[in-house]
Amino acid sequence: MRFSNKVVMITGAAQGIGAEIAGRFAAEGASTYVCDLKETEGKALVEKIKAGGGQGFYLRLDVTDETNWREAMGLIKAQSGRLDVLVNNAGVSVRMPFEEYPVDVLDHMINVNIKGVFLGMKHAVILMKEQKAGCILNMSSIAGLIGHKYSSIAYIATKGAVTMMTKGVATQYAPYNIRANSIHPSTVETPLAAELFSDPEKKRQRLEEVPLGRFATTKDVAAVALFLASDEAAFITGVSVPVDGGLTAS
Numbered sequence: 001m002r003f004s005n006k007v008v009m010i011t012g013a014a015q016g017i018g019a020e021i022a023g024r025f026a027a028e029g030a031s032t033y034v035c036d037l038k039e040t041e042g043k044a045l046v047e048k049i050k051a052g053g054g055q056g057f058y059l060r061l062d063v064t065d066e067t068n069w070r071e072a073m074g075l076i077k078a079q080s081g082r083l084d085v086l087v088n089n090a091g092v093s094v095r096m097p098f099e100e101y102p103v104d105v106l107d108h109m110i111n112v113n114i115k116g117v118f119l120g121m122k123h124a125v126i127l128m129k130e131q132k133a134g135c136i137l138n139m140s141s142i143a144g145l146i147g148h149k150y151s152s153i154a155y156i157a158t159k160g161a162v163t164m165m166t167k168g169v170a171t172q173y174a175p176y177n178i179r180a181n182s183i184h185p186s187t188v189e190t191p192l193a194a195e196l197f198s199d200p201e202k203k204r205q206r207l208e209e210v211p212l213g214r215f216a217t218t219k220d221v222a223a224v225a226l227f228l229a230s231d232e233a234a235f236i237t238g239v240s241v242p243v244d245g246g247l248t249a250s
Helices: 016-027 039-051 066-080 103-131 153-172 191-196 200-208 218-229
Strands: 007-011 031-036 055-060 085-088 134-139 178-185 240-243
Touching: 007 016, 007 066, 007 103, 016 031, 016 039, 016 055, 016 085, 016 218, 031 039, 031 066, 039 055, 055 066, 066 103, 085 103, 085 218, 103 134, 103 153, 103 178, 134 153, 134 218, 153 178, 153 240, 178 218, 218 240
Parallel strands: 007 031, 007 085, 031 055, 085 134, 134 178, 178 240
Antiparallel strands: none
C-alpha cells in the first residue's frame, strides 16, 4: 500500500470530494485525520474507515480559526508523531450576480477559501520542516486557472489566490523537501451539483463546455490527489493539475 506508515490530514473531509479522498488514503494504509465542522458526518466516515480495516480519526476544525489549526497540529504531532500530507479541501462557493455581491459574503469566501488554505499551509510547514519532508495539496478549481464564465467573480478571485499561494510555498519550501501542488476540478458530481442541475438548461451548458462530455466524479479527483501525494510524484511540485475533461484546453 502506497501510504503505509504515513499520516494524512484532510480538511472539509466529512462529505463529497474530501470524504472520497479520505477513504482512499485510509484504504492505502494512511493514518487519516478527517477534519470538518460537520461532526456527525465526519465521525460516521471515520467509523466506515475503521470498519474497512483502516485508521481514521475525526478532528473538529474551523479552517478560519488559527487557534483550531494550532490545536489540531499539536494533537496530530502528539498522537502520530508527524504529518506527511495535508489536503486543503475545505471551500465554499456562493453564486450571485457580480454587481449585487454582498461584501459579507465575499469576506466569508475569502476567510474559508484563502485564509483557511493559508493557515493550513503555515502550520503544516512547521511540522514538515522538522521532518524535512512533506506534501501539501490545495483544492483549487478550473476557476483558479481561467475566468470561467459560469463561476462567480468572488470564487474566481479566491481560487486564483489558492493557485498562486501553492506555487509560492512550492518554491520557498523546496529546500526542506516539502512539495505543494494544486488540483483544479471542473464540475464534480456531488449532491450539491445535482441540486444546481435540476435546471436542465444549466446542466446542458456545463456539459457542453467539457470536451470529454461528462462531469468529473469524486473518484477522478481523489485519484489525482493520491498520485500527487505518492512517491511516484516525488519530483512534481508547484504545478496546477486540471481534472476537467479538457475544459481548460479548449
